[in-house]
Amino acid sequence: MMFFSKKINPYTFWVSILILIRAFLNYAIPLMDKTEARYAEIARIMAETNNWTTLQIDYGVPFWAKPPLSTWLSALSFNIFGVNEFAVRFPYLLLNILVILLIGKYAKRKGLDFLIPGLILLTIPEFLLHTGVVSTDTALAFCVTLVMISFWEGIHNKAQTFWKYLFFIGLGLGLLAKGPIIIILTAPPIFVWMVIFKQYKTVWKSLPWVLGILITAVVAIPWYYLAEQKTPGFFDYFIVGEHFKRFLSSGWKGDKYGFPKSQPMGMIWVFLFVFAIPWIQILIGKIWKNKTNLIKNKWVAFLLFWFLWTPLFFTVSKSLIHPYIMPVMVPIALLITHWWEEIKHKKRIITIALTIPILAFFIFVTASLFNKSNYYINSDKFFIENNTDKNIPMYHWENKSYSSQFYSKGTIKIIEDNADLSKNLNSKKPFLIIIPHKKIKNIDKESMKLLKELESNYKKSIYIFN
Structure with missing residues (x-):
């Protein structure tokens, strides 16, 4: 040594x-x-x-x-x-x-x-x-x-x-x-x-x-x-x-x-x-x-x-x-x-x-070499960076995380509840939304069916509506 x-x-x-x-x-x-x-x-x-x-x-x-x-x-x-x-x-x-x-x-x-x-x-x-x-x-x-x-x-x-x-x-x-x-x-x-x-x-x-x-x-x-x-x-x-x-x-x-x-x-x-x-x-x-x-x-x-x-x-x-x-x-x-x-x-x-x-x-x-670090790190960095090229609004369910605020340079918004989510869905305009796994139960099941999961980690997933 x-x-x-x-x-x-x-x-x-x-x-x-x-x-x-x-x-x-x-x-x-x-x-x-x-x-x-x-x-x-x-x-x-x-x-x-x-x-x-x-x-x-x-x-x-x-x-x-x-x-x-x-x-x-x-x-x-x-x-x-x-x-x-x-x-x-x-x-x-x-x-x-x-x-x-x-x-x-x-x-x-x-x-x-x-x-x-x-x-x-x-x-x-x-x-x-x-x-x-x-x-x-x-x-x-x-x-x-x-x-x-x-x-x-x-x-x-x-x-x-x-x-x-x-x-x-x-x-x-x-x-x-x-x-x-x-x-x-x-x-x-x-x-x-x-x-x-x-x-x-x-x-x-x-x-x-x-x-x-x-x-x-x-x-x-x-x-x-x-x-x-x-x-x-x-x-x-x-x-x-x-x-x-x-x-x-x-x-x-x-x-x-x-x-x-x-x-x-x-x-x-x-x-x-x-x-x-x-x-x-x-x-x-x-x-x-x-x-x-x-x-x-x-x-x-x-x-x-x-x-x-x-x-x-x-x-x-x-x-x-x-x-x-x-x-x-x-x-x-x-x-x-x-x-x-x-x-x-x-x-x-x-x-x-x-x-x-x-x-x-x-x-x-x-x-990192086996692409496992991204999955286990408590950060929204990769959700933000991997999907910014889509040029559509990005939201976080109920409360913004600080990492999502930082990596989106303050542009990420909140969808507070099911009424707010329905309003965005009814607008027919594409958007992204980050949802913690433990909070999926708070979302209306019919609304969830309209969201497509793009990627996930041990704590959250990011979905797209288009």
């Missing part, structure tokens, strides 16, 4: 291979419903309408659930590379590459290879997945990393004063990435660390608090002000609804855009142990082995509090999904790096870790 070659730096080789694999998949895999295609469509509308203030989930329909940073990045990428899957995912690939470059110095300081933390991150399934998934979680994780690393460097690295200001810039960007959650996820572990090591004076004197808070405000507040002015009601929905009501209730009735995410209490830990394999298991073993010395080392304690706080915070929430563990991927990698020389059987562990992404890559390629 190439990892054991002495002629090439194995860390450089495998980090490069994993980034290339992820970049290829970013290009090759269609945007999938619901979440990824939704954020891609919001970015597409932003780029098309040139409205950089109000996020829109459909033309003229504001999207209040998230701030704009991720959408800005994807929309800018569309303007550079065109409207396609690689373009919309490129910012997330870039952000995670920046994370790898940002933390490599901590390996160098221990006399290790710069890319060891990067290899660990890219072999964590959750991190590799979000190096190419359109969502707000990658941007939030980047901002959390920037805040935490800048805080540490700001009070310890006297030679590079820019870290003191990056700390506050990171907070401002975090407010634009996902809102006040950036403060919730970073302030408590920093505060606990300060209390335990009695670093109040050092922190107070090291960081430019007055100027820093002003920097954070200048970065974040203008958009919040303009968003409320453009669409009154945003602030109440986003701050009160998304940050308090959603956290406290998985069945929050005021949710305008999402879908139920009810999980058993404590499910965040299951997500962590499943989606961070095999490194989370290695880390737990090292923490247990070094349990008597954990709080004696300031750096280890800082990383440990950073690692533990996010899952502890979400332990009591039932409204969550697995990407919520993204902010702790970096402390996992840095803690493993700290104990790197103590870890036995490293080559075997790395081989196991590499197996997951490489196997996933070959499964996708094989499925």
Whole structure:
């Protein structure tokens, strides 16, 4: 296996291979419903309408659930590379590459290879997945990393004063990435660390608090002000609804855009142990082995509090999904790096870790070669692209999917019910309609007889009337 070659730096080789694999998949895999295609469509509308203030989930329909940073990045990428899957995912690939470059110095300081933390991150399934998934979680994780690393460097690295200001810039960007959650996820572990090591004076004197808070405000507040002015009601929905009501209730009735995410209490830990394999298991073993010395080392304690706080915070929430563990991927990698020389059987562990992404890559390629990937991917891409040459109206039964909106460039319409369907049939004009299999039972049988199935996947079929 190439990892054991002495002629090439194995860390450089495998980090490069994993980034290339992820970049290829970013290009090759269609945007999938619901979440990824939704954020891609919001970015597409932003780029098309040139409205950089109000996020829109459909033309003229504001999207209040998230701030704009991720959408800005994807929309800018569309303007550079065109409207396609690689373009919309490129910012997330870039952000995670920046994370790898940002933390490599901590390996160098221990006399290790710069890319060891990067290899660990890219072999964590959750991190590799979000190096190419359109969502707000990658941007939030980047901002959390920037805040935490800048805080540490700001009070310890006297030679590079820019870290003191990056700390506050990171907070401002975090407010634009996902809102006040950036403060919730970073302030408590920093505060606990300060209390335990009695670093109040050092922190107070090291960081430019007055100027820093002003920097954070200048970065974040203008958009919040303009968003409320453009669409009154945003602030109440986003701050009160998304940050308090959603956290406290998985069945929050005021949710305008999402879908139920009810999980058993404590499910965040299951997500962590499943989606961070095999490194989370290695880390737990090292923490247990070094349990008597954990709080004696300031750096280890800082990383440990950073690692533990996010899952502890979400332990009591039932409204969550697995990407919520993204902010702790970096402390996992840095803690493993700290104990790197103590870890036995490293080559075997790395081989196991590499197996997951490489196997996933070959499964996708094989499925594509046998034309099976199209059938099992939850996307309307192929329905849209394979039938656009017919130049007739296209509809979706009852509710549009976000992927159908994206790939039709917003032209797809809805047939809401049987009365609407009958009206279209009686017009005698040809049209296409995408129907989910589970919703066929809602359609009048006589109407269904007039529709001819063109193609299908595991979830839907597209029909033509002519």
